[in-house]
Amino acid sequence: MKHKTFFWFVFPSVLLMILFIALPLVSVVTQSLYSKHEQVIVEVENCGPFGCTKATTVDQEATAALEEAEPLGKWAGLDIYKDRNHLAISEVGQAWINADGLPDFGRTLMNLPFYKALGFTITYTAIVTPLTIILGFFIAIAVNSVARAMRGPTIFFSLLPMIVTPLVGSLIIFWMVDARGILGTGLQWLASDPSLSVKASTPLMWAMLMFYGVWHSAPFAFIVYYAGLQTVNQDTLEAAMIDGASRWERIRYVVVPHLAPLTTFIALIQLMDNFRVFEPIISFSAAAHATSLSYAIFNDLGGETRLLSSAAATSVLTIIFVAMLLSPVLVRTWRDFGTQK
Amino acid sequence: MSVATRRPLNVRFLATSFLVLWLIMAAFPFLWTLWGSFKVEGDFFSKADWANSLFGTLTRVETGGAFTGDGYYGAWIQEEFWRAALNTVIVCFFVVTISLTCGTLAGYALSRSTYRYAFWLLLFALIFRAMPPITLVSGYLLPFFEWNLWGHLSTTIIVLVAINQPFTLWMLHSFFKNIPKDLDESAMVDGCTRFQAFRHVIIPVMWPGVITTGLFSFLLAFNDFATTTMLLSKENHTMIPKIFSFLGTTQTKGNVMFAVAAVVSVTAPLFVMILFFQRQIVSGLTAGAVKG
Numbered sequence: 001m002k003h004k005t006f007f008w009f010v011f012p013s014v015l016l017m018i019l020f021i022a023l024p025l026v027s028v029v030t031q032s033l034y035s036k037h038e039q040v041i042v043e044v045e046n047c048g049p050f051g052c053t054k055a056t057t058v059d060q061e062a063t064a065a066l067e068e069a070e071p072l073g074k075w076a077g078l079d080i081y082k083d084r085n086h087l088a089i090s091e092v093g094q095a096w097i098n099a100d101g102l103p104d105f106g107r108t109l110m111n112l113p114f115y116k117a118l119g120f121t122i123t124y125t126a127i128v129t130p131l132t133i134i135l136g137f138f139i140a141i142a143v144n145s146v147a148r149a150m151r152g153p154t155i156f157f158s159l160l161p162m163i164v165t166p167l168v169g170s171l172i173i174f175w176m177v178d179a180r181g182i183l184g185t186g187l188q189w190l191a192s193d194p195s196l197s198v199k200a201s202t203p204l205m206w207a208m209l210m211f212y213g214v215w216h217s218a219p220f221a222f223i224v225y226y227a228g229l230q231t232v233n234q235d236t237l238e239a240a241m242i243d244g245a246s247r248w249e250r251i252r253y254v255v256v257p258h259l260a261p262l263t264t265f266i267a268l269i270q271l272m273d274n275f276r277v278f279e280p281i282i283s284f285s286a287a288a289h290a291t292s293l294s295y296a297i298f299n300d301l302g303g304e305t306r307l308l309s310s311a312a313a314t315s316v317l318t319i320i321f322v323a324m325l326l327s328p329v330l331v332r333t334w335r336d337f338g339t340q341k
Numbered sequence: 342m343s344v345a346t347r348r349p350l351n352v353r354f355l356a357t358s359f360l361v362l363w364l365i366m367a368a369f370p371f372l373w374t375l376w377g378s379f380k381v382e383g384d385f386f387s388k389a390d391w392a393n394s395l396f397g398t399l400t401r402v403e404t405g406g407a408f409t410g411d412g413y414y415g416a417w418i419q420e421e422f423w424r425a426a427l428n429t430v431i432v433c434f435f436v437v438t439i440s441l442t443c444g445t446l447a448g449y450a451l452s453r454s455t456y457r458y459a460f461w462l463l464l465f466a467l468i469f470r471a472m473p474p475i476t477l478v479s480g481y482l483l484p485f486f487e488w489n490l491w492g493h494l495s496t497t498i499i500v501l502v503a504i505n506q507p508f509t510l511w512m513l514h515s516f517f518k519n520i521p522k523d524l525d526e527s528a529m530v531d532g533c534t535r536f537q538a539f540r541h542v543i544i545p546v547m548w549p550g551v552i553t554t555g556l557f558s559f560l561l562a563f564n565d566f567a568t569t570t571m572l573l574s575k576e577n578h579t580m581i582p583k584i585f586s587f588l589g590t591t592q593t594k595g596n597v598m599f600a601v602a603a604v605v606s607v608t609a610p611l612f613v614m615i616l617f618f619q620r621q622i623v624s625g626l627t628a629g630a631v632k633g
Contacts, residue, residue: 001454005535009450010462012443013506020503021469024480031483071487139363142356152619154360157368159615159622164371165564167581168604171588172370175601180386182373182394215366220626227627247352276473279566282585294475294567301479301571308483315476322471333464 025319031312035076039063073309080313087317088112114314117291118321120206124292125274125325128213132270133263135214136221141251143222144229155223162219170212170283177208205289212280217273221266228262229255268329275322293318371608378605379408382598412602416587422603424576425583429563432498432579436562437555440502440509444558445551447506448513449539453522463514466507474504475567482571492574500568505561509554515628516550517543553625556618563611580607 040062046053082089091112099105109115143154161169176183179197188196198204232255240250278294281287287295293314300311376394377385383399393399397407404411416422451459481500485491520543528538563581570582578586584607587600615622 001450001456001535003456006450006454006456006459009535010447013447013510014462016443016499016503017466017469017506020481020500021472021477021507024477026480027484028476028480031480071483138359142360142363145353145356146360150360154364155623156615156619157364159619160371160612161367163560163611163615163622164608165566165581165611167564167566167584168607169370171584171600171604172374175385176370176373178386180388182391185391219367223623223626227623272471276475278473278475282566294473297473297475297479298567298571301475301482306482308479311479315479318476319472322473323468326468326471330464330468333467 028312028315028319031072031309032080032316033076033078033309034073035080035309036073036307037063037066037070038074040066076309080309081317084112085310086114086313088114113291113296114317117293117296117314120290121275121277121292121294123206124210124213124277125271128210128217128274129267129270131210131214132217132221133266135218136266137225137259139218139222140225140229141255143226155226158219158222160219161215162217166216166279167283169216170280173208173212173215174284199285202289205284205286209277209280209284209286209290212284213274213277217270220269224262224266225259228259232258268326271325272322275325293321371612374601375605375608378412378598378601379410380598381409381411382596385598385601412598413606415596416599416602416606420587420599422580422583422606425578425580426606428494428573428577429579431494432501432569433559433562435498436501436505437558439498440505440558441551441555443502444506444509444513444554445547446539448510449517449543449547451510451514452517452520453525463511466510470507470511473567474565475571477504478568478571485572491572492577494573494577497569497572497577500572501562501565504568505558508561509558512554512557512625512628513550516554517547519550520546549621549624550628552618553621553628556614556621557625559614560611 040059041056042059042062043054043056046055081087084091092109095105095108099108110119139158143151146154164172175181177187177198178184179188179199184196184198187198188194198208236254237250240254245253276294277292278298281290281292281295282298287299291299297311297314297318300307300314380394380397380400381403383403384394384397387393387399390398400409401407403409451463482491485496490496524546525535525538525542528542529535533541565579566581566585569579570585573579573582575586580603584600584603587603
């Protein structure tokens with residue numbers, strides 16, 4: 001295709017991506033380097049019949065004028081990154097010196113907002129991704145071995161948890177595990193503890209969030225694996241059988257290697273999606289027990305005082321982590337493309 | 342199936358029971374909530390006996406019947422959920438149309454170009470796809486406030502289209518790759534320009550891929566929470582941020598049933614969509630994957 005034709009074909013799409021993805025990135029980085037103006041304080045002397053008193057008040061007009069003149073705020077350099085709500089350099093240093101062994105250091109670290117969010121996000125990604133892949137694989141194997149008539153309805157119902165809006169799906173689960181809901185009552189009965197409440201316990205809340213994560217994304221892994229299973233070479237399977245491979249060995253040595261490239265694909269998509277875990281934390285109102293990086297940004301942006309620069313700094317740090325997470329995949333894609341040529 | 346490959350009884354039993362377990366896990370929460378949405382709060386969250394929500398004991402006491410539409414009336418009429426539904430329809434329609442128009446053009450070009458920059462474009466799209474949308478939202482807010490773009494449906498539509506582009510590009514790229522090159526090249530040999538070839542030869546055969554991609558664009562616009570809740574003013578809220586605002590206000594008033602009814606209302610169109618487009622959804626999920 002000629003360069004010029006190519007240009008006009010991709011122009012609208014590329015323009016959109018530059019305007020609304022690339023430039024906002026620049027805007028995020030810039031905002032993270034500025035901090036909100038401090039309020040202009042004026043000292044007023046009130047003189048009455050009983051002498052003069054000095055009082056300080058906020059000069060609303062001057063503050064507004066300053067914000068009008070420089071909407072970005074004042075230059076802060078890397079200060080926002082270093083403050084307590086982000087990398088908390090000095091707090092971490094203090095904790096490192098004062099800590100009584102590594103576990104104690106970890107506990108102190110988990111009390112700092114950024115590390116709390118990062119800790120949950122990484123744990124969530126590391127646990128949910130493999131579980132999703134495993135559950136999806138077993139569902140696919142099971143569907144493949146039941147009667148053909150059952151497959152359609154199975155796929156239909158399996159798609160539900162994935163297609164339904166994450167916020168809505170997690171709300172549905174949350175209402176059921178509420179202490180007055182059916183699952184919550186069931187849990188209380190199982191643990192024979194009538195005061196048991198998922199809302200009140202950090203480990204249970206983490207477990208619920210991860211359960212939701214697996215429930216939500218296992219269908220994706222299932223569908224991809226199921227499609228892959230349809231293309232397994234029947235001759236190889238038969239040859240393995242003739243050589244005396246058991247059912248399990250056939251799965252292990254024929255089916256699993258066939259599905260390996262699909263696993264890479266699922267793992268890539270799941271890593272990207274799990275790292276942005278956000279909606280379930282809102283629905284479960286889990287912020288007291290677990291926050292994620294996305295939630296931290298959302299929390300800064302919302303509310304009366306929009307902490308734009310704080311949100312921007314967290315965003316930049318999140319993007320750096322996503323880049324680190326993806327770098328092996330990107331390098332591999334790049335190399336694959338090099339060998340194709 | 343030949344005798345040799347037939348599964349023994351215990352394997353089939355194991356597989357079937359595992360599947361049944363999974364299906365209950367997948368479908369039961371939705372059926373339970375659908376059933377419960379026609380009850381009163383005392384039944385949906387039943388302190389006394391979980392079976393109340395099944396038989397609607399309190400619903401009978403409070404309203405006289407075993408089922409009540411109070412939650413739906415409260416959400417749709419009283420809290421004006423219909424306005425949010427209307428906004429969702431507008432947003433979804435425009436997001437799907439615009440992102441498909443831009444996406445098909447670019448996806449087609451990417452699948453036909455052999456130059457290296459086409460690959461770089463796709464790689465950048467992949468990087469953009471990996472970024473959590475909320476990180477971009479924090480970049481939008483300040484400029485949008487400054488230029489008075491904040492709060493309008495049209496701004497949100499364009500933003501959603503842009504966030505959606507990387508995914509649309511990848512998907513349509515892989516669909517167009519499956520359409521043989523000879524098709525449009527022979528048209529160009531016959532004297533068509535590239536655009537004419539696209540218009541008269543490719544467009545008539547591209548619909549299965551476009552419909553599938555359209556479904557996923559629709560899902561993205563319909564399901565989005567972070568962007569819509571941050572970029573839309575209160576009166577322009579779509580359904581998902583509206584449900585979120587229900588959670589803040591109604592839980593205190595004891596009207597959690599409004600939220601339940603709204604949740605069921607949001608799930609219903611998705612249910613119908615899967616019913617009709619199951620095949621397309623499955624083919625879309627596997628589009629990028631099966632070729633490895």
